[in-house]
Amino acid sequence: MKNTDKIIKLVTAALMAAMTCIVTMILPIKIPYGNGGYIHPGDAFVLLSGIILGPVYGGFAAGIGSMIADLLSGYVQYAPATFIIKLLAAMVGAYSYRHIKEHSVVLAGVFGGIIVTLGYFIYDRILSGNFEAALVGVPFNLLQNIMGIVIASILLPLLKKVPQIKSMMDK
Numbered sequence: 399m400k401n402t403d404k405i406i407k408l409v410t411a412a413l414m415a416a417m418t419c420i421v422t423m424i425l426p427i428k429i430p431y432g433n434g435g436y437i438h439p440g441d442a443f444v445l446l447s448g449i450i451l452g453p454v455y456g457g458f459a460a461g462i463g464s465m466i467a468d469l470l471s472g473y474v475q476y477a478p479a480t481f482i483i484k485l486l487a488a489m490v491g492a493y494s495y496r497h498i499k500e501h502s503v504v505l506a507g508v509f510g511g512i513i514v515t516l517g518y519f520i521y522d523r524i525l526s527g528n529f530e531a532a533l534v535g536v537p538f539n540l541l542q543n544i545m546g547i548v549i550a551s552i553l554l555p556l557l558k559k560v561p562q563i564k565s566m567m568d569k
Contacts, residue, residue, distance in 0.1 A: 403569075406562060411451055411459040418443040418463025418484075423471055429538050436471070437538050440464060441487075441514065441546030445507050446553060448488030449495045450563055456492050461485030475525065483517035503551045511543030 422440025429436060444464060448456035464484035468477040491510035498505050518539055522532035557563050 407451060407455055407566060410562070410566065411447070411455040414443060414447040414451060414456070414459040415463035415466070418447060418460055419467045419470070422464060422467035426471065429535065436473075437542040437545070438467075439545055439549055440467060441484075441511075441542055442549035442553065444484050444488050444514075445491045445503070445510055445546055445550040446557070448490075448492035448510065449503065449506060449550070449554065450557065450567055451492075452496075452566075453489040453492040457485040457489040460488035476521070479517065479521040483514055483521070486517070487511070487513040503554055504547055507543065507547035507550060511540070511547070514543060515539040 418440050421443050422438045424439075426436040426438050440463075444460040447460040447463070450456065451459060461481040461484045465477045465481035468474065468480045473480075487510035490513050491506040494509040495501055495503065495506035515536060518535055519532050522535050523529060526532055558567065
């Protein structure tokens, strides 16, 4: 990889982190039960980060962008877990997308969504000390996963028309 390619990939990763943060914060829907989290359309950019940038750059873009959204939105207690969960979700999404013959956004999103749902269930269980309280968040995380998959499925074909993005995905 040439230096120019690395710089373009790094700048794109920073842009994806910023977009993940903004889209996460732009339309939060607070969950009135459990540990008081929120659902949002930002997981579309978590998935897109992994698919476009690959597992490492995409994972860090997704993790950093999502963590910053938690910090800026007052969910500091979730920030460390969010970084790890979204990083892993983007990595799993990236690997899935690259290894599934049809390059399925849906399957990549499902596999990444399993990481998100399971990760937050475990973290909510630790935070609350209560299995039932942690279980309340599962349907909301599933809804967020579905929303992210739908939005990513709509945006990816449009983003692939950008030559720099297409060339990043082809490597």
